[in-house]
Amino acid sequence: MTTLVDATLIAADSALRTLFAPHRAGRACPTVPEPVQAGQNTPLSTEEKALAGALMRVNHVGEICAQALYTSQALAARVGPGTTAHKESLARHLEAAGQEETDHLAWCKQRLDELGSHPSLLNPLWYAGAFGIGLLAGRLGERVSLGFVVETERQVEAHLDSHLDRLPPQDHASRAIVAQMKADEVRHAKEAQQAGGVELPLLVQKTMRSAAKVMTTIAHRV
Numbered sequence: 001m002t003t004l005v006d007a008t009l010i011a012a013d014s015a016l017r018t019l020f021a022p023h024r025a026g027r028a029c030p031t032v033p034e035p036v037q038a039g040q041n042t043p044l045s046t047e048e049k050a051l052a053g054a055l056m057r058v059n060h061v062g063e064i065c066a067q068a069l070y071t072s073q074a075l076a077a078r079v080g081p082g083t084t085a086h087k088e089s090l091a092r093h094l095e096a097a098g099q100e101e102t103d104h105l106a107w108c109k110q111r112l113d114e115l116g117s118h119p120s121l122l123n124p125l126w127y128a129g130a131f132g133i134g135l136l137a138g139r140l141g142e143r144v145s146l147g148f149v150v151e152t153e154r155q156v157e158a159h160l161d162s163h164l165d166r167l168p169p170q171d172h173a174s175r176a177i178v179a180q181m182k183a184d185e186v187r188h189a190k191e192a193q194q195a196g197g198v199e200l201p202l203l204v205q206k207t208m209r210s211a212a213k214v215m216t217t218i219a220h221r222v
């Protein structure tokens, strides 16, 4: 049986690893199409590199927040009401999706390094904010918590779509990563919905969009 202390330690360990340890992806980084590898590739200009770096930094922050959300929601599930088996199964569902987000985090960091860019300097702040929001969503009950996952993943999907429009067309490496992330986020939303996630009120959806806008605008720069 997982106690409150156990659950808190699991969450603290995850926070420290997300913010301060290098991440190892469980899956290989999505690859660049073969014709591009064979030399039909135009190098990125300095401006294009800077733009791609800023966009991948925003995506990296999104993945830091995803780690915080899944970890805090799993923590809330473990200490919430219900049978031990059921609570543990919900927490495991959230952690499994979080594991795929670790791949995203590692891929974004790898691409940031390749572009000569860097992660956001405010990552601890983003993590703390997202952790608090996830904890609140988790305390509102299983179906709301899963509904929050559905809405978050849908908004991330739309955001990644906009990045596919904005990334330089010849930045195949970033585009391959973003396209795979998008496919994963679509599946995360579907799985959370199938697990019983409810539709969140429009006002909540709008507030989430506004909060994400603040985060993406700042992370684009620092």
Ligand SMILES: [Fe+2]
Residues within 6 Å of the ligand: 063, 066, 100, 101, 104, 181, 185
């Ligand atoms: Fe992700």
Ligand SMILES: [Fe+2]
Residues within 6 Å of the ligand: 066, 097, 101, 153, 184, 185, 188
């Ligand atoms: Fe996701």
